[in-house]
Amino acid sequence: MLLSFLVLLLVSQEAAADADSRPPHRRFPDIELTTHEGKRVRFYEDLIENKVVSVNFIFTRCMDSCPAETAKLKAVYDRLGDRVGRDIFMYSISVDPEHDSPEALKAFAEKFEVGPGWLFLRAEPSDVDLLEERFGLDLDEISDNPDDHNISLVLGNERTGQWIKRSPFDSPKVLARILGYRLFDGMVAQRGAKSYSEVPELPPLSDGAFLFETRCRSCHSIGEGEGLGPDLLGVTARRDRVWLERWIREPDKMIEEGDALALELYQQYRELAMPNLRLERSEVAELLEYMEEQDRQAGLTPRSPRQARVD
Amino acid sequence: MFRFEEFGTRQLDPSSGAKAPSKNLPGPETAHKVPAGGKVDVFLQGPIHPFPVRDANEAVPNPWQAIIEATHTGPLSPMDGKFIATFADGRPPGRFFGHQRWYELFPQVYFESVVTGSRVNGGLRDPWQSHLYAYGEFGPGPDAKSGTADDGLYHSVYAYTGPVDSSSPLASNKDPVTGMLDLDLRGTTSGIPIALHPNLPVQDAQSLWTFDGTLPPKLLMARIGEPILFRNHNGLPIKFESNRGFGNHFISTHEHNGHNPAESDGFAQAYFLPGQFYDYHWPMILAGHDSINNDRSEDRAALACDPGERVKVSTPGSGDTLQERLTSFGHATEICPANGRVNISGDFRETMSTHWFHDHMVDFTSQNVYKGNSAMMNYYSALDRGNECWNDGVNLRLPSGCGEKYALPKDDYGVPQQSKRSWGVRDYDVQLLIASKAWGQDTSTYPGGEVLTGKNAVGADIVNDQLWFAPFNSDGFVGDRMTVNWLYNPYLNVRARRYRFRILNGDVSRFMRFSLVAQREDNSGEFKGEHSGISYDRVPFHMIANDGNVMEHAVPHDGSMDLDRDGDYQDHNGILPTQSIAERYDIVVDFAKFAPGTRIYMVNLLEHRDGRGPERVIPLDEILDDTHDSCDSAVGKFFEMRVHAFSGKDLSMNPSEFVPGEKTMIPLPVITEEEIRGAVNHSFRFDAGGLSDSRPRNLTSDFYPTADGNVYVESQTTMGEGSERVTLLPHQPGEDNQLNQFVQSCIDYDLEETDDHMLQMGLSFNDYMNDVPLFSIGEKETSILEYHAEVAWGISSNRNGLKAADLHRVSVAPVMGGLEIWHLDGSGANWAHNIHIHFEEGRILRRDGKPPPEWEKWARKDVYRLGPMEDSGSTLEIALRFREFAGTYMTHCHNTTHEDHAMLMRFDVENPGQLKPFLTPEPGWNGTSYSESHEDRHASQRSESQGDALRKREFNQNDIAEILCPVGATDGCPGTTAASVEEQSRDLCDADGNGQIDGLDLLRMLRTPGPTGGIAALVNWNSCTEKCTYRGCSPVAGRRRGCGLVGLESLVVLVPWALRRRRKSRSAK
Incomplete structure (x- = not known):
């Protein structure tokens, strides 16, 4: 019984006509608009069919967000270079067709030095409403306020049906990446991309850093405050290099010998003697090198051995 | 209702595996199609090939390359001479996305799946079910004969009795005389169609994209201590537009909260393409593997094994230097002893249990998850081994059954000698994946889609009942029909004994709140029924796990404790807290007191009016007596359980012995006051972008330290150069659909209408849950507000300003090994966000400055709710540790619509001393390259000061000791109970x-x-x-x-x- 059902289903799938030959359905109405250059265009057939586009809504009397929004989009436009007008198209549609004549839109476009591939458009108010609704930009909270509108940006590839909604105040780089790269569904290679062979490996911890992390970290930090012992940020600038070298190597001896600074530190830090970690001279040098590098990064100048001698 | 189907894992043996015969993912007939199901099954049956390697395999080309070039991209040119076009392996190349600690944590087992268009289940995985449809409730019963009255409850995989209409996928099975269908699939999943109900039409291959392309939904049964490799193949159409209007054919798989290395975490920008596979390496270690219990002396940190089984566990490295430690790891091969445990390194307090994995494609997570790209995953361990008979002193013996064949002798542990497994029994341990869906009136055609004709049960075109989604909605997409395990109005047979339910909110935007009630055939229940002669009682239960982690204590939802200290003992009696998307609650319910025949219902109390967040809780009594005024059709009863007699012995633990103040289950990891005072603090604000003129524009642009010139995108476009040109356009429901407010459509959609339809089918209301044939949902889908607009969403980290997602920006970068305090803020009146932090569970220290309720106080969480609900809040303080693995992870709102509308941020776990952020992969048809990343202020160890110093200062002024040991329904401090002091001494x-x-x-x-x-x-x-x-x-x-x-x-x-x-x-x- 089950088998027969399975077979049936397979047969019916094979028998099904190839859907490719069926007529398209359109999500967006083919309304008529006028460009800022006075040309009449149809929204679907002329503007978005088979294209990668950005669509947003503006009005030229809007003194606040629209100029800012358009300026942001200009940065995206610049980033995309001559691809706008070739395989990417940008549309800014007025939500105030009463005031925004093609001439007004042209003046607005010129302010932003907009070139080919980016059109400013007007249409009948009801058509604009319909478009806003279809793009999911119809904010009901503000629909009654003529001075308010949704400034979100819709980026899409009408051929594939891939649509992404973003803020025009997003980073131009991110928006350009979506428009110029991601909406092409993996078809466009990114310039400046690195192949694996060019990617630098993360430098492994230096020997000094490793020694510090494993030997000194329990008691000391560099720039993160005191632990059991002092914060060592700036220690190479603060202390004589020769003294420091010996202090790391044999602190127990220095305390025993009554070195003044050693005793002071001993007192200051709860009489918790710095342990002699029996480090090799080379290890001490690595540690010092690491601490000096940390200090240099913090803008401090370590005292050189020569300085120490002069002192 | 059907139970989850196991993927089933197989041994990964390097010696024989390398010799496995070569196999290629079968290709589609056209760029619009998916591969034939039968071929996919044959492909999946063969052993894995090519053998998994550490760095992405660059020796095997994409098996679909020829058809991709011919139909879609044109010739794929090498990017720079170093790449041969595209590889079968979709992992970003090189050491950068190479598996971390691959040889140390080498996968012992693997499984493969193909994410592809929906199709009839061919029974491929039957032999890989651990129960083999032979043991316990999955078996044929004492007479060993399938199809007899003594069969186990779940031997029947898919059953339906009732009227069937001609369009049903099962129509050919009906009785020709009565026209009725009496279907009962036993012991196999072969023949299960992709239909949300037997009387709903089969879904087109473009409507649902699931693992294997089949139902039931899939379950991975994994063991802590046994590393897993998941080879996930992308078997989706080559053309984006062959998606029935939603869903992206590029995918990335995130194992929701695994302690997994970043390259296997499903980073949204590390997606792979049709024809390719991605090897996800899930090491299954206990957190703390490197630093805690390294001598494997702790018995509670153990792999659950079958006695006599040979197991190989990883032992942490030792040595003088970090490098030595990372290379001197070892492996111990041991024969599993009689107690069924092989100890492993790590902190047993980090044991995990109920997970899921799902798609995480950049900007398209909601569509892909909604479309079926999700599965569940159970972690088994010595503590939670899924065999209630196993009495070794460690096993918590949570309800599961013993998976025994009848009349077999038992061993010392009470387990039948020939039982298949000492772990992973699911007889009484049930996954519930709950999600709201919509099926719509989209009559448009899609390239490559099947033409669906015919009428459904109420005479509507069946094409109307395909799964439907609204891609322009950025509020959140809420379906209007509740489904359980992908079925609408299902019922489940249960025994009169204790059960464990692993409840996952698998929705994309809908928050839920569940209650359990038992129906009585009289008027003396606590709640009145819809009519006289029916009433309801609460069904008490214990919550044992929150977000997949077994808690320190079982939290009683039976009215015995004031769990949230609000003076009301009843508000959580039989009622769970709010459960947002991706949250998991495991509960233990005892059906023993119910007479066979009793019907138990799961009820959803939480109303949505749009996807921004839940609107309100509808009182249970109003739902049950049907006097409520909610228009949300997802509110109410949606799942029925029918009690059957139980003749066996319930050996599972009694959760009431583990309530707060009593015994502990899995104690929380210990956090000390000093650790908190010294921790890096990061703050995050989750907010709406406010993108209209009248609202402040509070999205902040980024500053990019790297200037790479104006022309950022290369102008080489290969699009359309293929031989096949597409002229058809994808489409959503017709232009004539009105934009309706939810409430408006609710009025349009009349419940009376429902009853009419049901009466037409000859069914009365009492059959509500009883396999009701489905009517078309009519105009209802407009309620989902396809075109409704909202503002964009964003996250501000460390007061850097609200920003939309940019996967190249590192918002924060914890250093591996550290404890951090994260402050999650968000206060909106009409929206809710549930924040998911990848990789590590956190402990909620405070909600709105107050101690968390019992179900959070004893829990490790990975999803944190912000919002106006009484059990959520506007400020959360959580403590997290980042250990063992480095790389790129994410934090985001798990209302996936919000996530896709840019409420997502990237965080990197860095090596100490790391000098620059990790790079960002850039996958494409030509292969994957990398681009530079940048970091936000205060994000990393390279920052002048890492984190939010002000917030840290403020937080540390609190009495940390009190925060760590908050007041609650009972005394006792999480993680520092008397028991755990003793543990610490070990x-x-x-x-x-x-x-x-x-x-x-x-x-x-x-x-x-x-x-x-x-x-x-x-x-x-x-x-x-x-x-x-x-x-x-x-x-x-x-x-x-x-x-x-x-x-x-x-x-x-x-x-x-x-x-x-x-x-x-x-x-x-």
């Missing part, structure tokens, strides 16, 4: 076992040979000092402090060690 750090961790322990460790003793001890000591309980622990500023060596101690400790070391180094020379 800690590796306490080498001399005196209950204190101090300098003397270091002495002992140094003198001990072996993996964690000797000179390696000094390295390990760093992690021990976090737990210092004796002198040397001083509450000082700075991130690290510890147990110092005092006075003589240092001499006693260090001199012999150093002498030995010198001797060693001399002899080496």
Whole structure:
């Protein structure tokens, strides 16, 4: 019984006509608009069919967000270079067709030095409403306020049906990446991309850093405050290099010998003697090198051995 | 209702595996199609090939390359001469996305699946079910004959009795005389169609994209201590537009909260393309693997194994340097002893249980998850092994059954000798994946889609009942029909005994709140019924796990405790807290007191009016007597359980012995006051972008430190150069659909209408849950507000301003090994966000400055709710540890529509001393390259100051001790109970076992040979000092402090060690 059902289903799938030959359905109405250059265009057939586009809504009397929004989009436009007008198209549609004549839109476009591939458009108010609704930009909270509108940006590839909604105040780089790269569904290679062979490996911890992390970290930090012992940020600038070298190597001896600074530190830090970690001279040098590098990064100048001698 | 179907894992053996015959993912007929199901099954049956390797495999080309070039991209040119077009392996190339610790945590088992268009289940995985449809409730019963009355409850995989209409996928099975269908699939999934109900039409291959392309939904049964490799193949259409209007054919798979290395975490920008596969490496270690219990002495940290089974576990490395430790790991191959445990390294308190994995494609997570790209995953362990008979002193014996064949002799542990497994029994341990869906009136055609004709049960075109989604909605997409395990209005047979339910909110935007009630055939229940003669009682239960983690205590939802200290003992009696998307609650319910035949209902109380967040809780009594005024059709009863007699013995634990104040299940990891005071604090604000003129534009643009010129995108476009040109356009429901407010459509959609339809089918209301044939949902889908607009969403980290997602920006970068305090803020009146932090579970320290309720106080969480609900809030403070793995992870709102509309941020776990952020992969048809990343202020160890210093100062002014040990329904502090003090004394750090961790322990460790003793001890000591309980622990500023060596101690400790070391180094020379 089950088998027969399975077979049936397979047969019916094979028998099904190839859907490719069926007529398209359109999500967006083919309304008529006028460009800022006075040309009449149809929204679907002329503007978005088979294209990668950005669509947003503006009005030229809007003194606040629209100029800012358009300026942001200009940065995206610049980033995309001559691809706008070739395989990417940008549309800014007025939500105030009463005031925004093609001439007004042209003046607005010129302010932003907009070139080919980016059109400013007007249409009948009801058509604009319909478009806003279809793009999911119809904010009901503000629909009654003529001075308010949704400034979100819709980026899409009408051929594939891939649509992404973003803020025009997003980073131009991110928006350009979506428009110029991601909406092409993996078809466009990114310039400046690195192949694996060019990617630098993360430098492994230096020997000094490793020694510090494993030997000194329990008691000391560099720039993160005191632990059991002092914060060592700036220690190479603060202390004589020769003294420091010996202090790391044999602190127990220095305390025993009554070195003044050693005793002071001993007192200051709860009489918790710095342990002699029996480090090799080379290890001490690595540690010092690491601490000096940390200090240099913090803008401090370590005292050189020569300085120490002069002192 | 059907139960989840196991993927089934297989051994990954390098010696024989490398010789496996070559196999290629079968290709589609056209660029719009998916591969034929039968071929996919054959492909999946064969052993894995090519054999998995550490770095992405660059030897095998994409098996679909020819058809991709011919139909879609045109010739794929090498990017720079180093790449041969595209590879079968979709993982970003090189060491950068190479598996971390691959040889150390080499996968012992693997499984494969193909994400592809929906199709009839061919029974491929039947032999890989651990129960084999032969054991326990999945078996054929004592007479060993399938199809007889004594069959186990779940031997029947898919059953339906009732009227069937001609369009049903099962119509050919109906009785020709009565026209009725009496379907009962036993012992196989073969023949299960993709239909949300037997009387709903089969879904087109473009409507649902699931693992294998089949239902039931899939379950991975994994074991802690046994690393897994998941080879996930992308078997989706080559053309984006062959998606029935939603869903992206590029995918990335995220194992929701696994302790997994970043390259296997499903980073949204590490997606793979049709024809390719991605090897996800899930090491299954316990967090703390490197620093805690390294000598494997803790019995509760153990792999659950079958006695006699040969198992291989990883042992952490030792040595003097970090590099040595990372390369000197070992493996122990052991024969599983009679107690069924092989101990492993790590913190048993980090044991995990109920997970799921799902798609995480950048900007398209909601569509892909909604479309079926999700599965569940159970972690089994010695503590939670899924065999209630196993009485070894460690196993918590949560309800599962014993999976026995009848009349078999039992061993010392009470387990039948020939039972398949000592773990992973699911007889009484049930996954519930709950999600709201919509099926719509989309009559448009899609390239490559099947033409669906015919009428459904109420005479509507069946094409109307395909799964439907609204891609332009950025509020959140809420379906209007509740489904359980992908079925609408299902019922489940249950025995009169204890059950464990693993409840997952698998929705994309809908928050839920569940209650359990039992129906009575009289008027004397607590709640009135829809009509006289029916009433309801609450069904009490215990919540045992929150977000997949078994809690320290079982939290009673039976009215015995005031769980949230609001003075009301009844508000959580039989009622769960709010459960947002991706949250998991495991509950234990005892059906023993219900007479066979009793019907138990799961009820959803939480109403949505749009996807921004839940609107309100509808009172249970109003739902049950049908007097409520909610228009949300997802509110109410949606799932029925029918009680059957139980003749066996319930050996599972009694959760009431584990309530707060009583025994502990899995204690929380210990956090000390000092750790918190020294922790890096990061703050995050989750907010709406407010994108209209009248609202502040509070999205902040980024500053990019790297200037890479104006022309950022290369102009080489290969699009459309293929031989096949597409002229058809994808489409959503017709232009004539009105934009309706939810409430408006609710009025349009009349419940009376429902009854009419049901009456037409000859069914009365009492059959509500009883396999009701489905009517078309009519105009209802407009309620989902396809075109409704909202503002964009964003996250501000460390007060850097609200920003939309940018996967190249590192918002914060914890250093591996550290404890951090994260502050999650968000206060909106009409929206809710549920924040998911990848990789590590956190402990909620406070909600709105107050102690968390019992179900959070004892829990480790990975999803945190913000919002106006009474059990959510506007500020959360959580403590997290980042350990063992580095790389790129994410934090985001798990209302996936919000996530896709850019409420997502990237965080990197960095190596100490790392000099630059990790790079970002850029996958494409030509292969994957990398681009530079940048970081936000205060994000990383390279920042002037990492984190939100002001917030840290404020937080540290609190009484941290009190925060760590908050007041609650009972006394007792999470993670620091008397029991855990005892446990601490068994800690590796306490080498001399005196209950204190101090300098003397270091002495002992140094003198001990072996993996964690000797000179390696000094390295390990760093992690021990976090737990210092004796002198040397001083509450000082700075991130690290510890147990110092005092006075003589240092001499006693260090001199012999150093002498030995010198001797060693001399002899080496």
